[in-house]
Amino acid sequence: MSRALTDLPFARRLTPFDGELESDQEYDNAHVADQQLEEPDCRGSRFIESALTELTVLRGSLRFTRFADVWMRGVRLVGTNLGQSDWQDAELVDSAWSGVEIVSAGLRRIRFEGCKFESVNFRNSNLREVEFVDCVLRDVDFAEAALRQITFPGSTLMRIALDRARLQDVDLRGARSIDIASGLDALRGATINYGQLMDLAPAFAQAAGIIVRED
Known part of the structure; x- marks a missing residue:
């Protein structure tokens, strides 16, 4: 269950x-709330023990930005560049990302x-x-990304790209x-259940060049 703002140790x-x-x-112990930012240039900044709530960011650049011990709720990013950003010990709740570039980024304990x-483009990240909990991921690109100890409880994954991705301890059950x-072949290193295996069977057959026909 997600925390409330008042539950944060630095609230x-x-x-x-x-x-x-x-x-x-450097934004330390900052609470950025109820703003709409159009094309902000926040490259190379650092958000430490901070909260961002009900915030909309339209386009702009947050490349090389660091987010450490950050809590976000109701944050909407549209066409924003988060390339090579660094995320650690962050929680994002009820937020939406559309057309976001987060290429070559690092995310740990998120x-x-x-x-x-x-x-959203996570390529090479x-x-x-x-954890992706009760999330919807549509047309998300994980190509050439490294995914380790990732879970998706209650989430819906639609048209996900995994080309040349490297998976380890990824639990999709x-x-x-x-x-x-x-990138179906990149699923080695992932765990799925039998129902999911049946759902994926047509895609596996197509990737293997198997023609399936009824008698």
Whole structure:
């Protein structure tokens, strides 16, 4: 179950921030709330023990940004560049990412809960100890990414790309549905249940060049 803002160990130290986010700055114990940012340039900044709530970011760049011990709720990212960003010990709740580029990023000990991902590019990123809980992932690209100790309880995966991805200890058994658009061979290193195996059987057959016909 997701935490509330008041449950955070650093909640009492949070200070409201309503200025403009800038590049190469450190935001420590900042609470950024109820803002719509259009094309912000926040490259190379650091958010430490901070909270972002009811925030919309349209396009802009957060490349090389670091998020450590950060809590986000109701954060909407549209066309935002998060390339080579670094995430550690963060929790994102009821948030939505659309057309986001998060290429060559690092994510460790991250929990996404009730989030929606539409056309998000995780290509060549490194994800470790990441939970996608009750999330929807549609047209998400994990090509050439490294996924280790990843779970998807209650999540729906639609048209996922896994081309040349490297999976280790990835548990898909809790997912509501799994639809792999490409890179089926990358599923070695993943665990699925028998029902999911049956659902994926047509895609496995097609990838293996097997023609299945009724008598």
